[in-house]
Amino acid sequence: MTEALHWLGYAFVAAGILFFLAGSLGLLRFPDVFTRLHALTKADNLGLGLICLGLALQASGPAEAVKYLLIWLLMLVASGIGATLIASTALACGLAPRQADRPPSTSTSQRPTEQ
Amino acid sequence: MSIRHWQAWAWRLAILSVLWWAISGGDPASWAWGVPAIVAAAVLMPTFNWHLRPMALLLLIPHALWLALRGGLEVAWLACRPSLNLNTRVVEHPWHYLPEGPAQLFMASLINLVPGTLALRLASGSLQVHVLNLHDDTPASLVRLERRVAALFGIAIDKET
Numbered sequence: 001m002t003e004a005l006h007w008l009g010y011a012f013v014a015a016g017i018l019f020f021l022a023g024s025l026g027l028l029r030f031p032d033v034f035t036r037l038h039a040l041t042k043a044d045n046l047g048l049g050l051i052c053l054g055l056a057l058q059a060s061g062p063a064e065a066v067k068y069l070l071i072w073l074l075m076l077v078a079s080g081i082g083a084t085l086i087a088s089t090a091l092a093c094g095l096a097p098r099q100a101d102r103p104p105s106t107s108t109s110q111r112p113t114e115q
Numbered sequence: 116m117s118i119r120h121w122q123a124w125a126w127r128l129a130i131l132s133v134l135w136w137a138i139s140g141g142d143p144a145s146w147a148w149g150v151p152a153i154v155a156a157a158v159l160m161p162t163f164n165w166h167l168r169p170m171a172l173l174l175l176i177p178h179a180l181w182l183a184l185r186g187g188l189e190v191a192w193l194a195c196r197p198s199l200n201l202n203t204r205v206v207e208h209p210w211h212y213l214p215e216g217p218a219q220l221f222m223a224s225l226i227n228l229v230p231g232t233l234a235l236r237l238a239s240g241s242l243q244v245h246v247l248n249l250h251d252d253t254p255a256s257l258v259r260l261e262r263r264v265a266a267l268f269g270i271a272i273d274k275e276t
Contacts, residue, residue: 018191019187019191022190022191022192022194022195023190023191023194025194025195026190026191026193026194029194029199030194030199030201031199031201034203034233034235034245035201035203035247037233038190038231038233038245038247039190039194041227041233042183042186042187042189042190042191042227042228042230042231043187043190043191043194045183045187045228046183046184046186046187046188046191047187049183061140061141062141063136063137063139063140063141064137064140066133066136066137067137067138067140070134070137070138076183076228077224079227080224080225080227080228081224083227083233083234084223084224084227084233084234084235087233087234087235087236087245088235088236088237091235091236091243097203097205097235097245098203099203099204099205100201100202100203100204
C-alpha cells in the first residue's frame with residue numbers, strides 16, 4: 001500500500017514537472033506580458049499543485065501532508081492576486097495587450113481550429 | 116456576545132490550531148508555544164464583516180480545482196503546440212450579481228483560475244478580462260462563475276440571464 005502510494009507520488013511529481021516545463025515554454029514563446037502571465041499563473045500553479053500532491057502522498061505523516069497542501073493553497077492565493085496586480089500595473093503604465101483583431105499573416109482563419 | 120460572535124471565534128481558533136499542527140509537524144511539545152501563538156493570532160486577526168456559506172464553499176472547492184486543471188492543461192497545450200496562433204482578446208465582463216467589495220475581489224482572483232482568463236482591471240460597473248484564447252462560451256462561463264461566487268457570499272440572484 002505504502003509502496004503504491006510512493007509510486008503514485010512519483011507519477012504526480014513527474015506530471016507536475018511537465019506542467020512547469022510547459023509554463024516556462026509559454027513564458028518564452030508568448031508575445032506580451034499579459035499572455036506570459038497566463039503561462040505563469042495557470043500552468044505553474046497546476047504543476048506546483050501536482051508536485052505538492054505527489055509529495056503529500058509520500059509524506060511521513062498527515063501533518064506533513066497538510067503542510068504541502070498548505071504551501072499550494074498559499075501559492076494559489078499569492079499568484080492569483082499577484083497576476084492581477086502585475087496586469088493592472090502594466091495596463092496603467094500604458095502597455096496595451098496584443099489582440100487578435102486581424103488574423104496574423106501566417107494563418108488563414110481567425111477561429112481556433114480545435115475546440 | 117451573540118452566538119454568531121462565538122461561532123466566529125471557534126472557527127478562527129480551530130483553523131489556526133490546524134495550521135499550527137501542520138506547521139509544527141504534530142509534535143506535542145510544540146503546543147507550549149503553539150497555544151499562546153494561536154490565541155495571539157486569533158486576537159490580532161482583522162475581523163471580517165462578511166460570512167461565507169459553508170455548503171457553497173464545499174461545492175466551490177472541487178469546481179475551482181477542476182477549473183485549475185483545465186486552465187493549466189489549456190495553457191500548457193497552447194504553449195507547446197507548434198503554431199502560436201492565439202485568439203487573444205480583452206473582454207468586459209459586466210457585473211450581474213455581485214456588489215462592490217470583497218465579493219468582486221474574490222471573483223477577480225478566481226478568474227485567474229478559469230481556463231485562459233486573467234483579471235486586468237476592476238472597474239465600478241465591470242471587470243476587464245484578458246482572454247488568452249477566446250472561445251464562444253467564455254463570456255457565459257464567466258457569468259456562471261459569478262453566480263457561484265454570489266452563492267458563496269449568500270447574495271440573492273435575480274433570475275435574468
